[in-house]
Amino acid sequence: MKKTNLILVHGFLSGKEYWDYQLEGLLCDYDIFPISLKGFSGRSSEVACKSINEYALDVIKQINQLGLTEFHLLGHSMGGMIVQEIAHLIPNRLLSLILYGTGPDGTLPGRFETLLLSIRKSSPNTYKNAMYAAVDSWFVDRDESKEEIRKSLSLIENVSFESYVNGLEAMYEWSGEKYLKMIKTPTLVIWGDSDKSYQWDKQPYELWTKIENCSLSVVSNSAHNVHLEKPQQFNLILSDFINSVTE
Numbered sequence: 686m687k688k689t690n691l692i693l694v695h696g697f698l699s700g701k702e703y704w705d706y707q708l709e710g711l712l713c714d715y716d717i718f719p720i721s722l723k724g725f726s727g728r729s730s731e732v733a734c735k736s737i738n739e740y741a742l743d744v745i746k747q748i749n750q751l752g753l754t755e756f757h758l759l760g761h762s763m764g765g766m767i768v769q770e771i772a773h774l775i776p777n778r779l780l781s782l783i784l785y786g787t788g789p790d791g792t793l794p795g796r797f798e799t800l801l802l803s804i805r806k807s808s809p810n811t812y813k814n815a816m817y818a819a820v821d822s823w824f825v826d827r828d829e830s831k832e833e834i835r836k837s838l839s840l841i842e843n844v845s846f847e848s849y850v851n852g853l854e855a856m857y858e859w860s861g862e863k864y865l866k867m868i869k870t871p872t873l874v875i876w877g878d879s880d881k882s883y884q885w886d887k888q889p890y891e892l893w894t895k896i897e898n899c900s901l902s903v904v905s906n907s908a909h910n911v912h913l914e915k916p917q918q919f920n921l922i923l924s925d926f927i928n929s930v931t932e
Contacts (some may be wrong), residue, residue: 688714688715688716688797689715689756689780689927689931690715690718690755690756690780691711691715691716691927692717692718692719692720692748692756692758693717693718693719693720693745693759693761694720694759694760694761694767695721695725695726695761695762696762696763696764696765696786697708697762697763697789697852697856698725698816698819698820698837698840698844698852699725699728699761699762699764699837699840699852700840701721701726701727702726702840703837703840703912703913704719704912706912706920707912707916707919707920710916710920711920711923712884714924715757716918718748718751718753718868720744720747720748720772721747722740722743722764722767723740723743723843723848724728724845724848724852724915725840726840728815728847729843729844730843732845732848732851733849734851734855735814735851735854735855735858736855737763737839737854737855737859738762738770738859740770741767741768741770741771741774742774743909744771745769745771745775746898753779754846755778755780755889756778756779756780756835757779757783758781758783759782759783759785759923760783760785760787761785761786761787761912762785762786762787762882762883762909763852763855763856764787764928765786765787766787767793768782768783768784769782769784769861770859770864772868772870773864773867776870779870780871781871781874781930781931782869782870782871783872783873783875783923783926784873784875784889785874785875785876785911786882786890786909786910787879787889787892788887788888788889788891788892789860789862789864789865789891789895790860790861790888790891791855791856791857791859791860792857793883794884794888795858796881796882796883797822797885798854800856800857801818803819803853804850804853804854805852807846807849808846809846812846812849812850815849816841816849817838818899819897820834820841821834822881823837823881823882823908823910824908824909824910824913824914825877825907826914830843830913832887833910839915865891865892866895866896867895868896869897869898870898871898871932872892872896872898872899873899873901873902873926874889874892874893874896874899874900874901874902875902875904875911875922875923876888877893877903877907877909877914877917878904878906878907878912878914879906879907879908880907880908880909881908882884882909889901889903900926902926904919904922
C-alpha cells in the first residue's frame, strides 16, 4: 500500500536536520520530505528570501521537483507562516495542514524580544550572539535539552548576516490573518505551553478559532521545539491527526 506524503518545512535559523526524530519515528508510516529553506543549514551559501511569499514559491518549486501532487504539509515557526501562504496558493493539493509553534502575525507580538527590536539591534558584529540567544529561548530545560541545543546551534554557524536580517524582515512584514477564514483544509495547531516566541492569545489561539476545520493540541512543559523536547508525544499527536483525516 502506498504511503501518504508528509512535507516538513523548518523555521528561521533551522534546517531539515531538525526533523531527525520525526524521520526516525514516522518514516515507516509516511513518505517524509524535509524541505530546505534558502539561507539556512544546507543552503546557507545562498541568501535567504526577503519575503514569506518568496519562501513559499521556493518551497512549491521544490515540491513540484519531487513530483508530489497531494500531501500533508507541516510548517514550524517561520515555516508555519510559509505553509499558510502555500495553503492560500495551492489549497487543492493539501490533504491536511499542520501549523506548529506558529501564528498568523509575523510581527511576533509577545516574543521574548520584539522582532522590530531584533532587526534594529542587528549588526554584522553582534548577530551571531542574537542567534544564540534566540535558540536558547526555544527550550524549557536547558540542561535536559543540551544535546538538542548543541545541534540547533550547529545549524546556525554558517548563516550569513544578510540571511539573518532577511529572515527577520520577511516575518515582520508578513501577515496571514487575511487567509485564516479562507483555509478549508483540515488543520491541526500544535503549541508548547511555554513557547516564548509565539504567545497563546495572539497566535495559536487565533489560528484555532478562525480556521474553520481546525483541531488543537497543547503540549505541557514544552517551549518552541516540542518535536525535540518531547519527540514521541509530538510524533503521536501528528500521526493521530494525519490518520484521522485520511481514514
